[in-house]
Amino acid sequence: MTITEKILARESGASIVQPGDNIWVNAGILLTHDVCGPGTIGIFQQEFGKDAKVFDREKIVILPDHYIYTADVKAHRNIDTLRAFVKEQNLPYFYDPGTPSYCGVCHVALPELGHVRPGETIFGTDSHTCTHGALGAFSSGIGNTDAGFIMGTGKLLVKVPPTLRFVLDGKMPSYLSAKDLILHIIGDITVDGATYCAMEFTGSAIEALSIEERCTICNMAVEAGAKNGIIAPDQKTFDYVNARTKKSYEPLYSDRDAKIQAEYRYDVSKLEPVVAKPHLPDNKALARDCRDVKVTQVYIGSCTGGKLEDFIMAAQLLKGRKVAIKTLIVPATRHVEQGLLDTKIDGQSLRAIFEAAGVEPIAPPSCAACLGGPIDTFGRTHGNEVVVSTTNRNFIGRMGSKDSQVYLASPYTAAATAIKGTITDPRDL
Amino acid sequence: MSKAKLIRGPVYVLEDNIDTDLLIPACYLNLVPTIPEEYKKLGSYALAGLPDSFPKFASNPDGSTPYPIVIGGRNFGCGSSREHAPIALGAAGASVVVAQSYARIFFRNCVATGEVFPIESETRLCKEFKTGDEAEVNIEANTVTRLSDGKIFPLKPIGAVAPVIDAGGMFAYARAIGMIKK
Numbered sequence: 001m002t003i004t005e006k007i008l009a010r011e012s013g014a015s016i017v018q019p020g021d022n023i024w025v026n027a028g029i030l031l032t033h034d035v036c037g038p039g040t041i042g043i044f045q046q047e048f049g050k051d052a053k054v055f056d057r058e059k060i061v062i063l064p065d066h067y068i069y070t071a072d073v074k075a076h077r078n079i080d081t082l083r084a085f086v087k088e089q090n091l092p093y094f095y096d097p098g099t100p101s102y103c104g105v106c107h108v109a110l111p112e113l114g115h116v117r118p119g120e121t122i123f124g125t126d127s128h129t130c131t132h133g134a135l136g137a138f139s140s141g142i143g144n145t146d147a148g149f150i151m152g153t154g155k156l157l158v159k160v161p162p163t164l165r166f167v168l169d170g171k172m173p174s175y176l177s178a179k180d181l182i183l184h185i186i187g188d189i190t191v192d193g194a195t196y197c198a199m200e201f202t203g204s205a206i207e208a209l210s211i212e213e214r215c216t217i218c219n220m221a222v223e224a225g226a227k228n229g230i231i232a233p234d235q236k237t238f239d240y241v242n243a244r245t246k247k248s249y250e251p252l253y254s255d256r257d258a259k260i261q262a263e264y265r266y267d268v269s270k271l272e273p274v275v276a277k278p279h280l281p282d283n284k285a286l287a288r289d290c291r292d293v294k295v296t297q298v299y300i301g302s303c304t305g306g307k308l309e310d311f312i313m314a315a316q317l318l319k320g321r322k323v324a325i326k327t328l329i330v331p332a333t334r335h336v337e338q339g340l341l342d343t344k345i346d347g348q349s350l351r352a353i354f355e356a357a358g359v360e361p362i363a364p365p366s367c368a369a370c371l372g373g374p375i376d377t378f379g380r381t382h383g384n385e386v387v388v389s390t391t392n393r394n395f396i397g398r399m400g401s402k403d404s405q406v407y408l409a410s411p412y413t414a415a416a417t418a419i420k421g422t423i424t425d426p427r428d429l
Numbered sequence: 430m431s432k433a434k435l436i437r438g439p440v441y442v443l444e445d446n447i448d449t450d451l452l453i454p455a456c457y458l459n460l461v462p463t464i465p466e467e468y469k470k471l472g473s474y475a476l477a478g479l480p481d482s483f484p485k486f487a488s489n490p491d492g493s494t495p496y497p498i499v500i501g502g503r504n505f506g507c508g509s510s511r512e513h514a515p516i517a518l519g520a521a522g523a524s525v526v527v528a529q530s531y532a533r534i535f536f537r538n539c540v541a542t543g544e545v546f547p548i549e550s551e552t553r554l555c556k557e558f559k560t561g562d563e564a565e566v567n568i569e570a571n572t573v574t575r576l577s578d579g580k581i582f583p584l585k586p587i588g589a590v591a592p593v594i595d596a597g598g599m600f601a602y603a604r605a606i607g608m609i610k611k
Binding site for chain 2: 020022024035036038039042043046047048066067072074075078081124125126127129141142143144145146149152153155157159191192195196222225227280371372373374375393395396397398400402
């Protein structure tokens with residue numbers, strides 16, 4: 001069996017499962033946030049009763065992150081709904097905006113807080129829940145109804161996915177990041193190339209990636225339609241997890257002879273920086289072939305591209321240079337925000353590097369303009385902006401305005417573009 | 430889902446990769462679907478993310494749609510896990526989506542909520558219909574008929590999720606099989 005099949009088998013009490021089997025799986029963690037949490041709670045209370053208790057207080061994690069810094073009245077009402085529910089149910093893992101416990105973007109915070117452990121199952125009311133497979137967990141996005149069901153029962157009916165294996169070998173060039181790798185893959189297999197499948201990433205180039213970079217890869221599995229992305233845990237994973245939780249866990253691995261649906265191989269040393277052009281994540285083009293595209297703003301943030309290492313990459317290029325266009329920096333979490341101060345390149349903090357380069361005042365952590373959001377959201381587009389962004393989706397209207405265009409890119413390509421004002425291959429600096 | 434298995438009316442035609450930001454833009458995700466007046470409001474914003482060149486979907490004065498049938502191409506509903514997407518279609522009064530293929534979470538959310546039937550077509554129906562054409566979808570016979578000339582197009586059987594759809598959604602199904610108490 002594959003790692004995905006083994007985790008689902010163990011959590012369903014079966015010794016063997018096969019792709020296509022419909023099985024009841026135990027939820028290790030149920031994750032929700034401010035946009036889908038209130039609706040999930042609504043379903044839970046409608047279906048299980050006003051006095052019902054959640055299936056396990058320790059297994060529910062609520063990380064508000066979408067609409068935090070806005071004057072929108074309903075957005076605040078929704079966070080109040082979460083607060084009331086947390087109080088009523090006495091839930092221990094609620095990271096409340098406006099308090100010291102607030103974290104920011106749920107998919108960066110969840111592993112940071114030690115809630116992601118190899119071999120476990122995670123279900124979340126957000127499609128990018130697939131991120132957490134980077135630590136060897138089965139992790140998948142669900143809707144409010146399924147989440148309400150889990151809240152009451154601790155279980156979900158799951159169809160076992162077939163596995164597509166992506167073997168990435170070769171030495172990673174200095175100008176390439178994990179974002180380039182996943183944009184290459186999505187460009188090749190298209191936005192529905194992995195529909196209903198598990199995307200398993202393996203090979204020496206994956207092993208060489210940091211945990212944060214592995215998260216970037218798994219984060220975008222859903223942009224190819226996948227149910228989950230997953231990477232076998234290794235010593236890097238265990239060191240990362242053990243530094244953040246004392247809870248025990250039992251990792252699982254794919255058998256050598258596990259049956260898979262297809263295998264794709266890449267030599268990363270031969271790959272070049274890419275962008276996904278408007279308006280689909282599979283609309284791949286080499287960055288150097290887009291030199292004529294004039295850009296009006298650069299956005300560095302989100303669960304895909306707002307982690308500390310994303311900002312280190314951007315700062316490496318922005319150090320000692322000036323941005324030519326509006327450049328927006330949104331650290332994903334409080335931890336990342338602190339890292340901008342604590343992490344230094346030649347004695348200069350990342351924050352100081354960005355400020356010296358002339359970026360816009362750095363925003364507090366949240367999802368911000370990645371998905372547009374309320375009208376007053378930081379960085380939201382309102383006209384015909386051309387954006388190069390380290391986020392995950394470039395659908396029409398995704399960042400706010402239907403008339404704006406979004407190019408997805410790595411932090412290197414985004415920073416190089418900020419300096420030149422046109423789409424720039426980082427090698428051209 | 431106590432929806433009719435025979436759905437008749439004008440169709441609204443879309444093509445490939447209709448994403449959840451088109452189905453319900455994120456600025457409306459402050460609405461909570463389990464609050465009745467916000468559920469209704471979500472319906473009035475169904476497909477509000479489409480470019481302005483498209484006819485308005487929820488164009489009735491009361492915020493509902495004149496189109497009970499939505500036709501799409503490949504990968505319908507790609508993107509976010511927001512359940513607001515099938516809910517917006519259902520709240521607007523649509524009963525069925527007929528597309529060549531679906532993104533996984535959208536399909537699942539249609540089934541779990543019972544808001545709209547997500548049916549797969551055997552052929553590329555978005556080339557056979559234009560918005561406003563009258564059609565009849567027969568969910569038991571797995572057909573869609575173009576009423577202008579009576580031409581019948583085959584639909585794929587609903588498959589493994591049929592028991593959940595027949596029960597009326599995830600909770601009704603779980604109660605029917607004794608997974609949770611009635």
